[in-house]
Amino acid sequence: MFSVIMASQSFAETAPTNKPIVKVGSYNCPPFVIESEEKTYSGLSVLLWEKIAHELDVSYEITNHGLGELLDDVANGKMHIGVSCISITPEREERLDFSHSFYETHLAIAIKQQSHLDTLISIFTNTKLLLVIGIAFLAASLVGGIYYLLEHKINDKLYSMESRKARWVEGFLLGLLFITKGPFNYYEFRTLTGRILTVLLAVFTTFFIASVTAVLASTFTLGLLSSDIRGPNDLANLNVGAKETSTSSTFLTNHSIVHRAYPDIEDMLDALDRDEVDAIVADDAVLKYLIKKSKEQGHYEQLTVLPYQFEKQNYGLVLENNSPHREKLNRALLKIRQSPEWRQALQNYFAEK
Template sequence: MRAVHHPILCLFAFLACLLATSATVCAANEHTVQVGTYHCPPFVIENGTNAPSGLSIYLWQQIAAELGVNYEISHHELGELLEQVSTQKLNIGVSCISITPEREEILDFSHSFYETHLAIAVKQQGYLSSIKNIFTNTKLWLVLGIAFIAAAIVGGIYYLLEHKVNDKLYSMRSNRAQMLEGFLLGLLFITKGPFNYFEFRTLTGRVLTVFLAIFTTFFIASITAILASTFTLGLLSSDIRGPNDLANLSVGAKEKSTSSLFLTNHSIVHRSYESTNDLLEALNNNEVDAIVADDAVLKYLIKKAKEIGKYESLSVLPYQFEKQNYGLVLENDSPYREQLNRALLKVRHSPEWRQTLNQYFAEK
């Protein structure tokens, strides 16, 4: 039996299909994305009842506008945020969340939107402790030893060349005193620079003066740089030269963070704190000798605190390790990952993004 295609039935079928499609699209547009954040200045800055701000919040707002989605933001701690995204109670996590292999096993991430690294913050020591640390610093004594050896060699050469013919430079009568004069001459040569060419009587001495004039210029610059670095770091903490030096110290890190994971993986016992602000308070109150956290976050928080007279003695050491890449956290196998990444890349290449970066990270 042949089917009869009545025109009116076909029209009803078409309208029903069109209405169903429109309803689906509207439902998709009306879907509210659940966004979780946690306080992590300058990426997420929460001020009581006010809406959160910060670099990550700005990024998400631009992405949401680009995709045309509605969203609600709720506050969580880091561990809770990751757990709720992994169980799909939240659709996305927005803050300073590092992309790690462990987290990738249960979550999806967007492309990286900010690159940083882990850093160590310490409290500057008192003057007596600083002086003690400077003079017990092995690097300082090594540099001074090299300088004295170089002075002895230069002084010895000039003594052999000049002590019999140059009464002006070698005026003492005994050989021992003249050798001391030669050493002092070499020490002045190494630390102050070359003498006047005409101070020397022998041709070899004058030729040597020309060559040493070039050598000591670079030598003095190098020694000055090394000593400046040594004295500066001595005022901070002479015991810490990198993460390996943390093993015998009291160390703090934020719980469930990449800093805590790094310390655990390197068998460094440490105290866990709920927030980075708690970390800074612990360091300032001498509860710990050093703290480990993301460089960008530490520098921002310490800079802002110093502007209002807090944490004046806290400093971030100039050592970079364990690179960190921040991304937006998505539920596993998220179907919206590609759309979000395209919108994220578009925002990152905009001049407004560069202006926002300068707003939060430019040195003032």
């Protein structure tokens, strides 16, 4: 049991039964805190607190708050503890205490995937892809032209067309095949210079084809389908959303990325789905959970979380500064984190189905 019961700034107040009553503040952050229409609370953080309260033999009441309000209320002693997906940061540590971390995640970026028509348009307008195609055609023209000058008068097998224009086309096709497929058989060429050039180009085309393949794979799998966003630095010229008073908003501000602030993550997801913003930044675990649950209900079917994680986040329970109860709370928290029930809860909320 919490042994110290102080006056108005105590962690717990005395009820008629002499059992401490803890004022728990929270804000909606699925799957860590899920508020029902009946104003009841569930979720991973709520489960953790329920087990801690049972371990410490305290009663409690939970009320819902905005994130900024919740942090202020705990700092001012209006709330004894804050329970949600609250990231431990140096700035918050200056005026609050935190428990040990009970969950580790990262910031992530969510976007709205392109439709098939948009993807097709992107294929023909993607600058990187056009550059690769241009380089390939230029190299094919150069190689084909060199072989044409060396071989077209004496090599009827490679240059069989009668007109000069048709033979130029044959030369270009030869160069294109050489660049995209690799070197021809050494004995296909009749001049010594042509054969020497074949050996030299064999090395070059091996690396060229590998490079082109890597660029094309990157362009199609990441660039075309993910709006060319490969990390937070690519957000500078986009319309970006973040939750107000959150670590994601702070991160964007610190990196001079202008963004819109939304009161909660559901509003952000809705704005992204309506194309009000190009991308949103939030905690990876929360984004993936909400989008997965929404898709199960037929909503936000084009939204996806990009495979880039940055700015590690550690969630903790928040207490008033210099709280005398942090040590006992941490001992209970660590005990619960090692239990099979906690591991099963993590599996239930975050396992891929």
